[in-house]
Amino acid sequence: MKVGIIETGAPPAALSERFGAYPAMMAEMLGAGFSTRIHDVATGDLPSDPLDHDAYLITGSPAGVYEDHDWIAPLKDFLRSAKGKAKLVGICFGHQIMAEAFGGRVEKSDLGWGIGLQSYDVIHRALWMDKAERFAIPVSHQDQIVEQPPASRVLARNDFSPFAMLAYGDQPAISFQGHPEFDPAFAKALIAGRRDWLPGVDAAIASLDLPNDRARVGGWIRRFLRD
Numbered sequence: 332m333k334v335g336i337i338e339t340g341a342p343p344a345a346l347s348e349r350f351g352a353y354p355a356m357m358a359e360m361l362g363a364g365f366s367t368r369i370h371d372v373a374t375g376d377l378p379s380d381p382l383d384h385d386a387y388l389i390t391g392s393p394a395g396v397y398e399d400h401d402w403i404a405p406l407k408d409f410l411r412s413a414k415g416k417a418k419l420v421g422i423c424f425g426h427q428i429m430a431e432a433f434g435g436r437v438e439k440s441d442l443g444w445g446i447g448l449q450s451y452d453v454i455h456r457a458l459w460m461d462k463a464e465r466f467a468i469p470v471s472h473q474d475q476i477v478e479q480p481p482a483s484r485v486l487a488r489n490d491f492s493p494f495a496m497l498a499y500g501d502q503p504a505i506s507f508q509g510h511p512e513f514d515p516a517f518a519k520a521l522i523a524g525r526r527d528w529l530p531g532v533d534a535a536i537a538s539l540d541l542p543n544d545r546a547r548v549g550g551w552i553r554r555f556l557r558d
Contacts, residue, residue: 332364332556335384335417337406338371339424340392346520353390356512357422360549361388365556372402381413386556389425391510395474396427396437407432414502420552421506423472426497429506433499435480442491445470446522447535448543449509451487451495457505459554460486466544468509469518475508505555511548515539 336354341347350356354369361367368384370376378384389410394400410432413419421429427437450467453460466487476494479485486505487496495508510518519536526532 332366332386333384334361334365334367334556335378335387336367336369337377337387337389337425338369338373339390339402339406339428340373340394342517342521343524346517346524349520350514350517353512356514356517357388357390360512360545361553361556362549364553372406373400375402375405377405377409381409381416384417386418386420387413389419389421389428391423391425391471394424395439396424396431403428414504418556419502419504419506420555421504422512423470423508423510424474426506426508427474427476429504430476430480430483430494430497433480433482433504435476435483435494436478437474438477439473440475440477442475444473444529444531445491445508446529446531447518447538448515448541449489449491451489451492451509453487455484455486455498457486457498457551457555459558460551461547463544463547466547467541468507468511468543468545468548469513469515469539470509471513471518471521472508503555505552507548509548511545511552513545515543
């Protein structure tokens with residue numbers, strides 16, 4: 332399967348040297364059986380035709396979907412053009428930009444930052460999921476979906492993120508607010524670098540030592556793509 336990884340941002344430079352860039356994390360999460368190509372939207376690199384790949388993964392980013400970057404609008408246009416032509420998977424920023432492209436709305440949350448390991452309740456189960464009732468994955472976000480896209484269904488949520496996992500009924504598309512691609516060591520280093528201004532850092536770092544469901548969620552994504 333050919334998968335285009337749409338790169339929408341990068342980790343801090345020091346962490347990229349240690350852990351790699353977001354597309355590499357995505358490719359590792361996918362594992363064998365997928366042929367990937369990176370498209371860096373900041374350089375204007377978007378596929379000329381959505382049919383160039385069977386599916387697209389949209390990465391996380393330090394940017395906000397509401398910010399005035401010259402690549403935001405073209406990315407939304409591309410996602411709309413890919414609707415029904417290729418499978419879409421959004422992670423964090425990708426989750427949010429998909430929501431905006433398909434009729435939802437994203438804002439900086441009054442609840443503050445979500446960091447560390449967060450657990451979500453599964454409220455609807457798709458065919459490509461297993462029977463888990465809860466799952467826990469690393470998170471790092473302040474922006475959140477505040478208006479659900481009209482054609483989407485909430486698959487998982489918690490009190491902090493009521494639209495944490497979406498599936499779209501009018502196209503093969505899913506998205507996650509959390510980061511199944513984040514190794515806990517990377518998530519710890521990312522949070523530690525924000526210690527000077529971000530509250531709750533020590534508790535968030537400690538939470539990442541708890542068992543997580545990254546492998547489970549990665550398996551969901553692989554099954555979704557292969558179905």
